[in-house]
Amino acid sequence: MYGLVNKAIEELVVTNFGEDKWEQIKQKAGVEVDVFVSNEAYPDSVTYDLVGAASEVLGAPARDILIAFGEHWVLKTAATSYGAMMRAGGASLKEFLVNLPNFHTRVQMIYPKLQPPRFECSDIGENSLHLHYFTHRPGLTDFVIGLVQGLGKLYSTPTTAKVLSTKAGGADHDVFEVSWTSAAA
Ligand code: HEM
Numbered sequence: 001m002y003g004l005v006n007k008a009i010e011e012l013v014v015t016n017f018g019e020d021k022w023e024q025i026k027q028k029a030g031v032e033v034d035v036f037v038s039n040e041a042y043p044d045s046v047t048y049d050l051v052g053a054a055s056e057v058l059g060a061p062a063r064d065i066l067i068a069f070g071e072h073w074v075l076k077t078a079a080t081s082y083g084a085m086m087r088a089g090g091a092s093l094k095e096f097l098v099n100l101p102n103f104h105t106r107v108q109m110i111y112p113k114l115q116p117p118r119f120e121c122s123d124i125g126e127n128s129l130h131l132h133y134f135t136h137r138p139g140l141t142d143f144v145i146g147l148v149q150g151l152g153k154l155y156s157t158p159t160t161a162k163v164l165s166t167k168a169g170g171a172d173h174d175v176f177e178v179s180w181t182s183a184a185a
Pocket of ligand 1: 001002004005074078082085086100103104107111113114115116117134135136137140143144147148151
């Protein structure tokens with residue numbers, strides 16, 4: 001994955017737990033990169049190893065790390081570094097989710113070697129929809145839950161993401177039921 005993903009993990013750890021913990025995590029992961037370059041592609045194993053090591057060093061399940069990372073990605077990384085792109089995604093949570101299938105097409109213009117996830121929406125109602133998530137990468141279901149929760153916070157719209165089926169559980173792909181209440185005034 002592109003370096004900006006690993007950089008965002010670094011930022012999440014350093015902001016919340018300090019520089020020392022980050023150095024311990026890199027060491028445990030066997031990652032010898034001093035500075036991640038945003039627009040350089042790194043093997044996916046670097047990202048997975050960092051998440052695994054963060055789970056050990058911080059004593060938190062990988063699930064919690066992935067959810068926290070998803071929220072951080074939307075609320076900090078995307079909101080600060082890619083504000084215009086995020087705003088173009090939609091004026092409400094529902095609009096953003098309905099437009100999500102096209103989102104990474106724009107990201108790909110900046111990062112041509114991107115191997116993006118694919119999203120589809122179905123069962124679109126007033127306050128809920130089914131979000132379908134397709135990827136060749138394993139183990140990122142909880143990351144998507146964190147991303148959706150982060151989007152709910154971004155739009156001040158209390159949101160829940162319930163897993164309906166997972167590829168890990170034998171389904172063709174992951175499906176989430178995303179539900180929300182009206183945006184806070
Ligand atoms: C401007 C904001 C965003 C940027 C710049 C961005 C960029 C990226 C990048 C660079 C990767 C790594 C893939 C690679 O390097 O090949 C990635 C992966 C991913 N992105 Fe985004 N993204 C953004 C917003 C979002 C949003 C809003 C969602 C969903 C709500 C999302 C869902 C994902 C997921 C699930 C992956 C994991 C890869 C996979 O499933 O195979 N991204 N994105």
